[in-house]
Amino acid sequence: MTAPVVELAGIVTRFGKTVVHDGVDLAIPAGEVVTLVGGSGSGKTTLLREIVGLLTPTAGEVRLFGEPLHSGSRAEQVRRRRRFGMLFQQGALFSAFDVFDNIAFPLRELRCLTADEVHDAVMLKLAMVELQPEHGLRMPAELSGGMIKRVALARALALEPELLLLDEPTAGLDPDRSAAFVRLIRALQAQLGLTVVLVTHDLDTLAALSSRVAVLAERRILACDTLDRIIELDHPFVERFFRTETSRRAMARGLESI
């Protein structure tokens, strides 16, 4: 039995008087693609930010790779952080760097790679996200929305992470680009054996990517199971979110696109 890649135990999050999470428990084994869904304001992105340590929960414990997130020496914590990559909703590319330097940045920060090794690794990452070498010279301001997401994904993958966190990976992309991006994530997940945690509103994306769906409602994880079983759950949120005619069509479209 191996430890789950991500393990949340009794997470409580309070902002002032608002209770966002009240006892969230979730374990994500290696190799799974888990989608967090929930109504708006249910704290999906907050939970994602707590997993990567950008926010600290009021109570409860986050464990990554079998160890508490904030345990160990500073160097150990840095090493732990390098084992996951995060794709932010707006890309969060460094606007002062061009695409090449954006992807090279985390590699150079290791301080032990030669310029050639960095160059080759960046070129491979660019090829992985289906961009051309000449895109490496562009500045983030000169990229389209879809390309920003691709570059951000390449940067998230730069350190060969085992865990990938995606915050609304397809928000702001047209359906065509969105389907292409989902295919890309899926292919990379299979190729690199990644564990993926994502937050999305997009049912196409959800159906195409997730091996499991975690429903966040009533301030806790209602269930974490395969999509087929989640749809059968008897809960008003699930009813509204999954069982309308439009959502069924969207999910069918998502499954078709892969």
Add this chain to the structure above:
Amino acid sequence: MVAPDSLSMPEVSVAQGVVVLRGDWTLRALSPQLARMRRVLEQSRSVASWDLGGVSRLDNFGAQLLWRHWRQTRPGQLRAAPELLRVIDAAEALGNAALPAPPRHWLAPVHALGDPLLALVSHIVELLRLVGQLGIDLAYLCVRPQLWPLREFSANLFKTGVRAMPVTALVGFLIGVVLSYLSALQLKAFGADIFIVNILGLGIIRELGPVLVSVLVAGRSGSAMTAQLGVMRVTEEIDALATMGISRHVRLVLPKVMALAVAMPLLVLWASGVAILGGMVSARLQLGIGFGFFLQTLPTVVPIANLYIAIAKGAVFGVVIALVACHFGLRVKPNTESLSANTTASVVSAITAVILMDAVFAIATRHIGVPL
């Protein structure tokens, strides 16, 4: 399935003409001992037979490391599990993809000389355009007085004027004390104690007050204005204003210029007053000149014209600082580098412009308010 936290060290050994690799060949496992691994691999360069059977994990970085070591050709004999071969295939498929060299033009030296010059010209043209646009807007506002951005003017007046009072007072007071102290040392030597009033009065009211306040306001409010307009450009707020049919010049630039045109003369008076107070305190301690005597003598040795010059300077410097700050703010491009570069340029240019204007004032008013 390997436990996610287990990590086996990469190893290289050569046995009977075959290079045997073991352990994890991943970035995480390799990076602590990359220099050593490079050296070890280097020793087995000529071997054509490789056994990767013992490799538990191979990521893209590890594959590329081997691929580079193999000089971009597959070794004669390679034994590896199919999933490892796939990773090596990916490294092979990349081929010699390289970042295209940034285009270098043979006219580059000419560009290096000409671009800053053209940039300077474009700055001047744009600044003139900004002033012209403000003039047109002012004329338009005179026809339609209900469009005056009075709330923004008031908010800016508070931010740039009232909020700047403590810092200008503090700096003014200390400069007054220092100036008075240093002058007193010299004047005492010549027995010319009484001239401390002339030095402080003329120096602070005519020159030091306006310039000092300008430097503080350029650093304090000028940079804030540039950064605010810059961020509004980055977040497309200025474009949003334009789509609502609201002129950015009327709503954003004009209130700032008006506010500084009003706030600066007042700040100059305030700071000069406090600086003279500081000077008086120091003069009394050093030279024993009483407050009453100081205040009585001041109007007789410093003609009132100097005060008018100071107020005029304050207003002009205020307009210059606001215009320069807005000009640079509107030039910010949507990236962090441009924001910081323009904010820096704004403060530096504003202070330089103020000192230039001060020189112009000095020449233009050389016959006014100086007792002969």
